[in-house]
Amino acid sequence: MRHKLFLLALLSVLLVSCGTDGKHFKFEGRFLHLNQGEFYLYSEDGAVSGIDTIKVEGGRFAYEMACDHPATLVLVFPNFSRQPIFAEPGKTVSIKGDASHLKEMEVTGTDDNELMTAFRKQVAEASPPEAMKLAAKFAEDHPSSRVSAYLVKSYLVAAPKPDYQEALRLTRILLEKQERNGDLARMEQALKAITQCGVGATLPVFTARDMKGNTVSSASLSKGLAVITLYASWNYDSMEQLRRLRVLRRQKGGRFQVATFSIDASKTECDNSLRYDSITWPVVCDGKMFEGDVVKKLGLYSLPNNLLLKNGRVIARGLSINDLVQRIEENL
Numbered sequence: 001m002r003h004k005l006f007l008l009a010l011l012s013v014l015l016v017s018c019g020t021d022g023k024h025f026k027f028e029g030r031f032l033h034l035n036q037g038e039f040y041l042y043s044e045d046g047a048v049s050g051i052d053t054i055k056v057e058g059g060r061f062a063y064e065m066a067c068d069h070p071a072t073l074v075l076v077f078p079n080f081s082r083q084p085i086f087a088e089p090g091k092t093v094s095i096k097g098d099a100s101h102l103k104e105m106e107v108t109g110t111d112d113n114e115l116m117t118a119f120r121k122q123v124a125e126a127s128p129p130e131a132m133k134l135a136a137k138f139a140e141d142h143p144s145s146r147v148s149a150y151l152v153k154s155y156l157v158a159a160p161k162p163d164y165q166e167a168l169r170l171t172r173i174l175l176e177k178q179e180r181n182g183d184l185a186r187m188e189q190a191l192k193a194i195t196q197c198g199v200g201a202t203l204p205v206f207t208a209r210d211m212k213g214n215t216v217s218s219a220s221l222s223k224g225l226a227v228i229t230l231y232a233s234w235n236y237d238s239m240e241q242l243r244r245l246r247v248l249r250r251q252k253g254g255r256f257q258v259a260t261f262s263i264d265a266s267k268t269e270c271d272n273s274l275r276y277d278s279i280t281w282p283v284v285c286d287g288k289m290f291e292g293d294v295v296k297k298l299g300l301y302s303l304p305n306n307l308l309l310k311n312g313r314v315i316a317r318g319l320s321i322n323d324l325v326q327r328i329e330e331n332l
Contacts, residue, residue, distance in 0.1 A: 022090040025067035027109075029095030030060050040076040040265050042289060045183035047071030047087060051265050051287065072150055072183060076265070076289075077102060080234045084150050086112035115147045131155055132163065139170045143177040149184050157191070158290070158301030161318070164194050194299035201314050203307070206294045208261075210282040211271055216259050222312035225256040225331050227324070228298065230305040231283075232263045233273035238304035241321050242279055248325055249281075255332055257281070261300065263289045 034056055041052045041063065054061050054075075065087070073085040081102050085093060093113050097105030103124045107113040119138055123131040135155035139148040152174070156167040168191040175184050197204055207217045221228070227245060231238040245258055262285035264270040270285040286292050290301060298307060299317075308316040308327055316327055 023066060023068055024064055025071075025087040025089060025091055025093075026062065026064040027085055027093040027095055028060070028062040029097075031056065031096075032059065032098045032100075034078070034099035035059050037078055039078060041073055042076070042265075042291065043071060043073055045072055045186075048073065051289070070146060072146055080232075083107070084116060084147075086110060086116065086146050086150075088112075112145055112147050115142065115145060116150070119147065119151065128159065128161070132159060136166060136170060139174060143174050146178070146181070148174050149178070149181060149187065153187060153301075157187075157194075157299075162299070162301065164191055164198075164299070167191055168195065190296050190299075193297055197297075197299055197307075197314060197317075199314055199316060203309055203312050203314060204297050206297055208284045208286070208294050210259075210284050211267065211274075212282075214282060216282045216284055218312070221257055221259060221309055224311065225328065226309040227256065227258045227328070228300075228307040228309070229258065229260045230263065230295065230300040230303060231260050232303055233269050234264075235303045237321070239273070239277070241304045241306065241324070243277060244321055244325055246277070246279060248328060252328075252332060256328060260284070261292065261295050261298075263292070263295065263303070265289055 035058060037056045038053050039056070041054055042048060047067065048065065052063070054063050067087050067089045069089065071087040073087055075083045075085060077083065079102070083102070083105065085107065088110055091110050093107060093109035095105065095107050103120065105117070107117050123134055126134060132155050135151040139152050142148050152167050152170050156163050156170070168188065171184060171188045171191060175181070175188060178184055193204060203218045203221065205218050207215060210216050229238070229241055229245070231242055233239070242260065249256065249258060258281040260279070260281065260283045262270045262283055264285055265287055267285050267287060270283065274283055284294065304321070306317065306319055306324055307314055308319065308324065310331060315331070319327060
């Protein structure tokens, strides 16, 4: 009897040590060339509340969370590249890589994470148009995989030249196989809204609070010429966009309005960088990064990004910095 009890106890210890229980998800990893540091983690679908910070010590890190249904997590690394992790109840995922070559990172432990690893390697050297086509093909070939939803969002929506109509078509295909995927359902609604915010459309109604506590709204940008920009303190091109607009606005005597939405995870970092650059117009930073309500409503899924408005209507969007300056000058 004692022998049997000992074996049962030993078996229990082994089962616990081999992984997590059926109500949790865990990932653990090791990076070369990153002995100490930290990176952010947030959820695409509400599985994690807010943004967590993960510490790296001795090149190793680990994270465990309550998990009772599949979810999509996103790691944001020190160089601000992003990596999705697909969580499943009772699973443990292993992450291995070289911090100086994050594109070659290996994520193993579940089918979806291994599919994502294979896709990332496939597009490592692809041009943006080629990567978009490969992402669309992956979604059509794997309509039941949560990876497909992430790829449609990343490569067709959050692209320098997004294809919203194709993204909407693919999202509807995925929803036929993933009826309970709330993130897909929300993306379908968001894409419907984005297609209504194209060139010629009226700016969607929104209200937000800027860093000083003042109200920023669609109504406040409805008269004359106005620019809405997307910005992050860690993205050089978006910072350069703000600097060019600051100089141009000063030259033109403030004859056009600017409102900026920051996707910084930290309001402190956003505030410090803007004070250094002498940005005085309204800046909204809610700490939700790309998941902010207004950012999603306006379809600002990539950096840098912008909307050019005239009397409350969208006359251009997603312009390069030089094209944006030129279009402003033409419309003043």
